[in-house]
Amino acid sequence: MPHFPPDSVPDAAPQTTPVRPTAETLYDLLVIGAGPTGLSCAIEAQRSGLRVVLVDKGCVCNSLFHYPSHMTFFTTSELLEIGDIPFPSPNAKPTRNEALEYYRHVAAHYKLDVRQYQRVERVTGSNENFSVHIVDRFGRQGILLARKLAIATGYYDLPNYMNIPGEELSKVHHYYDDPHPYFGTDVLLIGGKNSAAIAALELWRHGARVTLVHRGAEIHRHVKYWIKPDIENRIKNGEITAYFSSNVIEITPDSVMLDTPDGRVNLPNDFVFAMTGYRPDFSFLESMGIQFEGPDCLPICDPDTLESNVPGIYLAGVIVAGSRTNEIFIENGRFHGRQIAQSLVLSLAAHK
Numbered sequence: 001m002p003h004f005p006p007d008s009v010p011d012a013a014p015q016t017t018p019v020r021p022t023a024e025t026l027y028d029l030l031v032i033g034a035g036p037t038g039l040s041c042a043i044e045a046q047r048s049g050l051r052v053v054l055v056d057k058g059c060v061c062n063s064l065f066h067y068p069s070h071m072t073f074f075t076t077s078e079l080l081e082i083g084d085i086p087f088p089s090p091n092a093k094p095t096r097n098e099a100l101e102y103y104r105h106v107a108a109h110y111k112l113d114v115r116q117y118q119r120v121e122r123v124t125g126s127n128e129n130f131s132v133h134i135v136d137r138f139g140r141q142g143i144l145l146a147r148k149l150a151i152a153t154g155y156y157d158l159p160n161y162m163n164i165p166g167e168e169l170s171k172v173h174h175y176y177d178d179p180h181p182y183f184g185t186d187v188l189l190i191g192g193k194n195s196a197a198i199a200a201l202e203l204w205r206h207g208a209r210v211t212l213v214h215r216g217a218e219i220h221r222h223v224k225y226w227i228k229p230d231i232e233n234r235i236k237n238g239e240i241t242a243y244f245s246s247n248v249i250e251i252t253p254d255s256v257m258l259d260t261p262d263g264r265v266n267l268p269n270d271f272v273f274a275m276t277g278y279r280p281d282f283s284f285l286e287s288m289g290i291q292f293e294g295p296d297c298l299p300i301c302d303p304d305t306l307e308s309n310v311p312g313i314y315l316a317g318v319i320v321a322g323s324r325t326n327e328i329f330i331e332n333g334r335f336h337g338r339q340i341a342q343s344l345v346l347s348l349a350a351h352k
Contacts, residue, residue, distance in 0.1 A: 027053045028348060030132055030146035034060050034114050036082055036103060036330045037317035038152035040337035043083040043110050045150075048341050050348070053144060054112060055134060057119040061103045063156035064096060069178045070202065071096040074194075074224060079331040082106060118142075123149065123288050127312030128351060147348065150340055151288075151308075152316040152333075155280040155325050162190070162274060166251030172272045179206035186268050188213060188256050190248055191275035193220045197231040199273055204240050211241040211267060213248055213258060248272075280319045288313060297322040305343035306336055312347075314340045 029045045031038045034056035042052045059065055073080065077087040077094045080102070087094065087102045094102075107114060118134045121141075125131045132144045159174035161167060176199040187203050189196045192214030204210045212235070214220075219231055234240040243260050250257040251272055258265045282297055289310045291300045299322060300309040307314050316336040321327040 024145065025051070025053075027051050027144065027146040029053075029148045029150060029344060030055065030130070030144055031150045031152060032056075032120050032132070033152035033154060033317070034107075034116070035063055035152060035154055035317070036061065036080065037154070037333040037336060038150070039103060039107055039112065040082040040334045041150045041152055041314075041316050041340055042112050042337070043106075044337035044341035045344055046110060046112070048345050050341075050344060052113065053146070054114045055118045055120055055132065055144065056114065056116055059116050060107055060114055061100055063154050064099055064103070066156070066175055066177070067096045068176050068199070068202070069096065071198075073099065075329075075331055077102075080334075082334050082337075083110060085109060115144075120284075127310075130312065147351075148312045148314065148344055149288075150314045150316050151285065151319065152336075153281060153284070153319060155278050155318050158279050158281055159274070160276045160279055162248065162276060164249060164251065166256075167274070169251055169253065169272075171253070171270065172251060172274060174274050174276070174278075176273050176275065179203045179208065182271055183207040185209065185270040187211070187271045187273065188248070188267065188269050189273045189275060190214075191277075192216050192218070192223075192244075193275070193277075194223050194227065196273075196275040197223050197227050199275060200240055201227070201231055201234065204234060211243070211269075213243045213246050215245065215247055217245050248274075278325070279323060280325070285319070290315075292322065294322075296324050298324075304339065306339050307343060314343070316340060 028050035029052045031041050031054040034054045038054055042054050045052045056062055072095050073093050077089040080099060081087045083106050085106050089098050117137050121133045121135050123130060123132050128147045130146045130149055135141050179202045182203055183206055185208055187208045188211045189200050190213050200210050200212050219228060235242045243258055246258050246260040248256055249259045256267050256269045285299060290308045292298060293300060299315055301307060301315050306316060317333040318325055318328045
């Protein structure tokens with residue numbers, strides 16, 4: 001399964017890092033995923049007096065860390081807050097770097113036990129007695145024991161692949177980070193939504209020769225209102241070349257082949273950014289016995305408690321909406337922790 005490189009993020013306040021138990025510990029809750037929603041789940045459970053541990057295959061807020069380096073959120077800082085900790089920002093909309101700093105400090109404030117760079121390979125056992133099998137960056141294996149699990153893995157890890165010749169080339173990327181390395185090069189972006197439009201504009205403004213390819217007839221209508229006229233004007237002025245109602249059908253080391261309404265077009269190319277969206281890791285959920293329903297692969301869970309069809313396994317964040325990844329964001333997923341914590345307290349008390 002594709003995964004992010006293990007890039008390090010320094011601790012916000014290393015002196016507040018909790019001392020981890022040395023003996024085998026049965027945790028009340030183990031949270032898989034240490035993004036904003038996972039952190040919120042851990043905070044709310046910990047505030048309820050439960051022993052909690054988080055596991056993430058990358059760093060804290062791994063998905064946010066891999067957002068574009070100069071990204072600005074579409075929302076205001078107060079809507080990103082968790083754990084009743086204010087998120088101060090001098091900007092109307094906070095930046096990626098501000099968010100990373102905020103969430104680091106929240107994790108440090110609550111002394112959360114976060115096991116970074118620990119990939120969950122599989123889960124065995126059952127309610128009240130789960131075994132979570134993990135492996136670190138060096139292939140060393142371990143097991144964490146927990147009475148309950150909360151899955152908050154998001155969806156940003158798995159790109160929607162195009163399955164076309166050449167997609168495996170090293171010049172093809174499904175994540176956009178920084179424009180600097182692409183100065184003076186021919187860059188093609190695939191997609192017509194926010195991510196593609198923002199990347200196209202940023203790359204063009206930093207000296208790349210940018211081409212946009214979109215299977216739709218125009219820039220998507222849901223592109224943010226301050227971005228849409230900007231990208232449309234750049235296209236109208238010929239500063240960014242655009243091919244609509246078109247598809248990339250082949251990528252080679254030096255070119256890309258397009259299928260357009262006017263026939264096939266071969267373009268010189270150095271780099272490709274396929275901004276084709278992402279999906280949750282349904283196979284991982286299925287491996288734990290979680291079932292889905294409907295064409296959108298909605299996981300079965302109680303809307304009040306967020307407990308899945310598997311007793312003791314809770315779902316949080318965007319994965320609750322299945323493939324409808326545009327319905328749940330940090331702004332509403334951050335409240336899932338309270339729902340889960342309330343259910344946990346009642347459930348765990350019943351088993352004592």
